[in-house]
Each structure stands twice: as structure tokens, then as C-alpha cells.
Amino acid sequence: MKTIVRIFPWLTVGMMATFSPISRGQEVGEAVPDRYIVQLKPGVPAAAAARTHGVTPLHVFGRVANGYAGFIPPGLLSRVAADPRVELIIPDRV
Secondary structure (H helix, E strand, O other), X not given: OOOOOOOOHHHHHHHHHHHOOOOOXXXXXXXXXXXXXXXXXXXXXXXXXXXXXXXXXXXXXXXXXXXXXXXXXXXXXXHHHHOOOEEEEEEEEO
């Protein structure tokens, strides 16, 4: 079973600061409902992995980490986590 939530401060802080807009009513560090960052194993095409599960990536990562950010409904989250190409999934925060 994969670890669904594991925090890598250098990775999450950099991604949050760069790609997550802050909207009124949200505090910094608050998780965006149903929005996750999915880190994939090296060499796995992020867009293709997301499409496999019907996820439309909001952002695809490829320099620091291989993966994508996107909305993943609760019923789909366990299926994405069970994908052998997935290394970890963390909630996206603003």
C-alpha cells in the first residue's frame, strides 16, 4: 500500500508558493478540497498517468519532481493511490 500523505517540505512549499493561488477566505497552508499533488516514479509521463484515471491536470511537474496537480474526487483517490506508477500523493495547499 502506498503512503497517501507524506510531507516533503522542500517539495510542497515550493510547489504551493508557485502554483496555488490564494483566494479570499482561505488561510495560507489550508488544504484545497479534493485537490492533490501526485508524484510519479521517474520516467512516467504525467499527463498520460492522470488521463488513465480521468484526472485533468491543473499543472504538470517535470523539473524538480515528476507528477501533476489536479482535482481528484474522494471516490477516485484510492484508485490513483493504488497505481504502481504513483510514489506519493499529498493534499495541495494554499
